[in-house]
Amino acid sequence: MTRAGLLAILVIAAPVAGTLASVAINEAQLRDATEWRIPITGYDPRDPLRGRYVAFQYDWTVAGRRTACPSGDCVLCMEDGGRRVRVEPRSAVCPASVDAVASGLFVRYATEGGGTRATAATRIWVSEARAPELERQLQTRPMVAVSRLTRSGRLIATHLEPAP
Structure with a gap:
């Protein structure tokens, strides 16, 4: 050769x-990842699914103090089956009472009804066959992202399903 x-x-x-x-x-x-069902928000029903991806935001109630996390340099101390999150600087240690720790997400805050919510945007691949059904569900009922949390703290959405 x-x-x-x-x-x-x-x-x-x-x-x-x-x-x-x-x-x-x-x-x-x-x-080796653990599975979490996390409430989602942020899907605009007037905007059809584009391509094979649907964009959404994890929707957490903030537990404890509100910490700025504009550049993804915080850890998320997840509690209550993934429905609440305590956002801490990366240098902090999560309390022993938390269920899991995620990192690398860009967190935004919103205050509504006297409480604070934290959201982190992401997207997920959706098959062409499932897209119409999923779009109907997103428009009519609360949904959760079934996500896998790796040992290294990466939170990866695998699919969406109706909230229990």
């Missing part, structure tokens, strides 16, 4: 090997 042929094979094989390694690492992290 010529040097050019060997180089061409390496140029093609390197990205494929990198992609396969990335998929394997993500699958290993998800295998």
